[in-house]
Each structure stands twice: as structure tokens, then as C-alpha cells.
Amino acid sequence: MKRPCFKIEREFAQPLAGVDEAGCAPLAGPVVAAAVVLDRDHFPRGIDDSKKLDLASREAIFGRLQKVARIGVGIASVEEIDSINIFWARMLAMQRAVEALGFEPAFVLVDGNRLPGWERTDAKAIVAGDTKCRSIAAASIVAKVTRDRIMLDHSRTYPGYGWETNRGYPTPHHCRALIELGCTPLHRRSFNLVRERLAMGRQHEMELASPLGHTTTG
Incomplete structure (x- = not known):
């Protein structure tokens, strides 16, 4: 199977940063972006789109990247997601990731079809970049x-939602927990599915408070 490589990246100035994010679809938690600058002569083997790698492979490559690559991480909070919507929160996280590198890369390649709202011309969006460009794929691993x-840390503070395994994505377990346990401060209230499950939870509470067979007489 063909993996991401440096073919596209060689067209642009160095040092080049690849940028990607993780966490747009979950119902809870922040969106996280990463910017990675690879040394083309010294980088971990096996770099690929994070979605194609199992947990152990992602963790192993992440550990090696920390030793040989320049990495910046940017986070947009749940409050920011609910305030400016997930698309712009994603853009904000990516912009912060590049800033977090601590230096100005000569060029930036961003996964997707849109660039963050920064004032720079030395950047390009690459559709499905995490499957084509090694630096973007590396960023996808770091972000994920x-x-x-x-x-995982938040799952210890808010048990019962299954975040230790579903990472906040809308699995059946997570959706049931929203109805039964309600909303945490980390849930994205701007997401329709969260609002719908909260409404179902309120209905569930009303049903529990009204025992079957209860009647009133005048």
C-alpha cells in the first residue's frame, strides 16, 4: 500500500511544516492541531495517515517524532468551538499549531481545502494531504x-461516557450516557446531536418522575 512521501513537499521551500488536526467530529472535548517539520534525512519509518494506523503504531511513531522533528501543537477549546463553530475552531487550532513551532517555517502545507485566516502567502491546502504528504501525515499522528x-485524562474526571475508548465520538455508549448522565462542561452544546440527546434526557427524567398507573381524581 502506498504511503505518504515527500514528492509534493519537494516543490516548496524548506523548512516546511505539515499541518493537520484531530477531533472535529466528536461530541466532547477540544479540537487539536499539530504542525510538524521533518528532517528528510532522519525521520521515523511507517509514517501514515493516523486513521490507517493502530494505537500502538501511532504511539510508537509519536514517540520517535518527538526526538527528531520540530513539533507545534494548537488547541481550540470547547467554548471556542461553541462560539465560532467547529470549522473556524479547526482553523484556529491549526494557526496556533504553526505559531507553537517557535520559529517561522519557509512554507506550510495544510490538510484540507481551506487555509486558516492568517496573513501569509507561503502556504497551500492539500486535499487528503494526510494520505499524500509525509509531513502532514506526521502532523495527523501528533494531533491524534x-x-x-x-x-483519556478527561475520562477519569467524567466517568461513564466511555471517553477512554471512544475519545468523545458519538458511539452508542456515549449517546446513551448523554441521556442518562446529562451534559458535562466538555460537551459541545452547539452540536445538534448533543442538544437532541439532552432533550431526550429531560424527557427520560420526566417519565421517571411520573410513575405508571398514577391517576388523579377530582
């Missing part, structure tokens, strides 16, 4: 592992 670890 970082966010997964954040949600």
Missing part, C-alpha cells in the same frame, strides 16, 4: 495521539 491522551 495528543487529543486521545487529553480525552
Whole structure:
């Protein structure tokens, strides 16, 4: 199977940063982006789109990247997601990730079809970039592992939602927990599915408060 490579990246100035994010679809938690600058002569083997790698492979490559790559991580909070919507929160996280590198890369390649709202011309959006460009794929791994670890930590504070395994995505377990346990401060209230499950939860509480067979007489 063909993996991401440096073919596209060689067209642009160096040092080049690849940028990707993780966590747009979940019902809870922040969106996390990463910017990664690889040394083309010294990088971990096996870099691929994070969605194609299992947990152990992602963790192993992440650990090696920390030793040989320049990495910046940017986070947009749940409050920001609810305030400016998930699309612009994603853009904000990616912009912060590049800023977090601590230096100005000569060029930036971003996964997707839109660039963040920064004032720079030395950047390009690459559709499905995490499957084509090695630096973007590396960023996808860093973003995914970082966010997964954040949600694992939050699962200890808010047990019952299954975040230790579903990472905040709308699994059946998570959706049932929203109805039964309600909303945490980390749930994205701007998401329709969260609002719908909260409404179902309120209905569930009303049904529990009204025992079957109860009647009133005048």
C-alpha cells in the first residue's frame, strides 16, 4: 500500500511544516492541531495517515517524532468551538499549531481545502494531504495521539461516557450516557446531536418522575 512521501513537499521551500488536526467530529472535548517539520534525512519509518494506523503504531511513531522533528501543537477549546463553530475552531487550532513551532517555517502545507485566516502567502491546502504528504501525515499522528491522551485524562474526571475508548465520538455508549448522565462542561452544546440527546434526557427524567398507573381524581 502506498504511503505518504515527500514528492509534493519537494516543490516548496524548506523548512516546511505539515499541518493537520484531530477531533472535529466528536461530541466532547477540544479540537487539536499539530504542525510538524521533518528532517528528510532522519525521520521515523511507517509514517501514515493516523486513521490507517493502530494505537500502538501511532504511539510508537509519536514517540520517535518527538526526538527528531520540530513539533507545534494548537488547541481550540470547547467554548471556542461553541462560539465560532467547529470549522473556524479547526482553523484556529491549526494557526496556533504553526505559531507553537517557535520559529517561522519557509512554507506550510495544510490538510484540507481551506487555509486558516492568517496573513501569509507561503502556504497551500492539500486535499487528503494526510494520505499524500509525509509531513502532514506526521502532523495527523501528533494531533491524534495528543487529543486521545487529553480525552483519556478527561475520562477519569467524567466517568461513564466511555471517553477512554471512544475519545468523545458519538458511539452508542456515549449517546446513551448523554441521556442518562446529562451534559458535562466538555460537551459541545452547539452540536445538534448533543442538544437532541439532552432533550431526550429531560424527557427520560420526566417519565421517571411520573410513575405508571398514577391517576388523579377530582
